[in-house]
Amino acid sequence: xxxxxxxxxxxxxxxxxxxxxxxxxxxxxxxxxxxxxxxxxxxxxxxxxxxxxxxxxxxxxxxxxxxxxxxxxxxxxxxxxxxxxxxxxxxxxxxxxxxxxxxxxxxxxxxxxxxxxxxxxxxxxxxxxxxxxxxxxxxxxxxxxxxxxxxxxxxxxxxxxxxxxxxxxxxxxxxxxxxxxxxxxxxxxxxxxxxxxxxxxxxxxxxxxxxxxxxxxxxxxxxxxxxxxxxxxxxxxxxxxxxxxxxxxxxxxxxxxxxxxxxxxxxxxxxxxxxxxxxxx
Numbered sequence: 001x002x003x004x005x006x007x008x009x010x011x012x013x014x015x016x017x018x019x020x021x022x023x024x025x026x027x028x029x030x031x032x033x034x035x036x037x038x039x040x041x042x043x044x045x046x047x048x049x050x051x052x053x054x055x056x057x058x059x060x061x062x063x064x065x066x067x068x069x070x071x072x073x074x075x076x077x078x079x080x081x082x083x084x085x086x087x088x089x090x091x092x093x094x095x096x097x098x099x100x101x102x103x104x105x106x107x108x109x110x111x112x113x114x115x116x117x118x119x120x121x122x123x124x125x126x127x128x129x130x131x132x133x134x135x136x137x138x139x140x141x142x143x144x145x146x147x148x149x150x151x152x153x154x155x156x157x158x159x160x161x162x163x164x165x166x167x168x169x170x171x172x173x174x175x176x177x178x179x180x181x182x183x184x185x186x187x188x189x190x191x192x193x194x195x196x197x198x199x200x201x202x203x204x205x206x207x208x209x210x211x212x213x214x215x216x217x218x219x220x221x222x223x224x225x226x227x228x229x230x231x232x233x234x235x236x237x238x239x240x241x242x243x244x245x246x247x248x249x250x251x252x253x254x255x256x257x258x259x260x261x262x263x264x265x266x267x268x269x270x271x272x273x274x275x276x277x278x279x280x281x
Contacts, residue, residue, distance in 0.1 A: 046098045053092040055276025057248060063268035078272060098138065103163075105132040127170045134163020136196065144200060149233050150240045154200035165190045165214060165223075167254075186264065188254050190214040190223055206231040206242065215253070223252040227274065240280045248274050 058078045087110045094103040107130045140158040147153055168187040194212025201207055208229050215222030229246030248271065255265040 048095055048097045050281045051092075051094040051096070051278050052281070053094065053276055053278040055090050055092070055244075055274065057090070057272060057274050059248070059250070059270035059272035061268050061270050063251075064265065100138075101136050101159075103132075103134055103136075105134075106130070129168045130165065132163055132165045134161055134192075136161035146203065148200060148203050154203070156199045157197065159196050161194045161196055161210075161212065163192055165192060186256070188221060188256075190221060190252075191216065192223070192225070194225070204233045206233065208244075221252075221254045223250070225250045229274065231278075236277070236279055242278045244274070244276050244278065246274045248272065 060077050062075055087108075089106070089108040092103060092105040094101060096102070108128070110125070110127045136159045138157055138159050142156045144154040144156060166187070166189045168185070170185045192212045192214030194210060196208065196210035198206060198208040208231060209227065211224075211226040213222075213224050225248070227246055227248035229244045231242040231244045234241050234243060249269065250271075251269040253265075253267040255263060255267075257263060
C-alpha cells in the first residue's frame with residue numbers, strides 16, 4: 001500500500017467511525033416525548049418524570065472529507081463501520097414535567113483497523129464521543145379526544161427545542177514493529193435550534209418528528225438534522241414504554257487545521273433507520 005493510499009485509508013476509517021459517534025446528536029432525546037395531560041394548569045402541577053432511552057442508528061454516509069492534505073469522496077455503508085467496531089454506547093436521559101424538559105444525549109464509539117503499509121503492520125484506533133445537552137418547552141397542545149393506554153389524553157403537541165452538540169475525535173496510530181505510536185485529537189461544539197412535534201394516532205400508536213439547524217457559522221461549521229419516528233405504547237416490567245422505529249438524516253460540516261498543518265474538513269451527510277425505546281419512571 002502506498003503512503004498516499006495509507007492516508008486515504010486512515011481517512012475513510014476516521015469518517016466511518018464518525019458515523020457511529022454522530023448518531024447521538026439529539027437522537028432519542030428530542031424524540032423521547034413525555035405523555036401530557038390535557039390542560040396547562042394540570043401540567044404545571046404535574047410531577048417531574050424521568051425518561052431513559054437507549055437507541056441505535058444505522059447510517060450510511062456520503063460527502064467529502066480532507067485530512068493530512070488528502071481530499072477524498074466519502075461513500076461508506078454501515079456494514080463497513082460495523083466490522084471495525086470495538087465498543088459503542090448510545091443513550092439519552094430526559095427529565096420533564098410535561099411543560100418544560102431537559103435532556104442529555106450521549107454516544108461513544110471505539111473502532112480499530114489494521115493494515116499493511118510498506119510491509120509494516122499499522123493499527124489505527126479511533127474514539128468518537130458526542131454529547132448533546134438541550135431543553136424544550138411545550139408551546140402548544142391540541143386535545144384530540146380519547147385517551148392513551150397510559151390513561152392520558154390523546155393530543156397533538158408542538159415543542160421548540162435548543163441546545164449544544166459537542167463532538168470529540170481521538171485517533172491513535174501504532175506501528176508495533178518500529179515501536180512507534182502517535183495520538184491526535186479534534187473537538188468542536190455546535191449550538192442548535194429546532195422544533196419537534198408529536199401526534200397521538202390511537203391509544204397505542206404515536207407519530208413524532210423533529211428538525212433543527214446548528215452551527216450558525218457558515219465559514220467554519222454548520223449542520224442540519226431531521227428525523228421521524230413511529231411509536232408504539234406498551235409496558236416494560238410495568239413501566240410505561242414507547243417502542244420507536246424511524247428514519248434520520250444528519251448533515252454536518254466542520255473545518256479547521258489538522259495535525260499536519262493542512263486543512264481538516266468534514267462535510268458528510270448521514271442517513272439511515274433508527275430503532276429505540278423510551279421507558280418512563
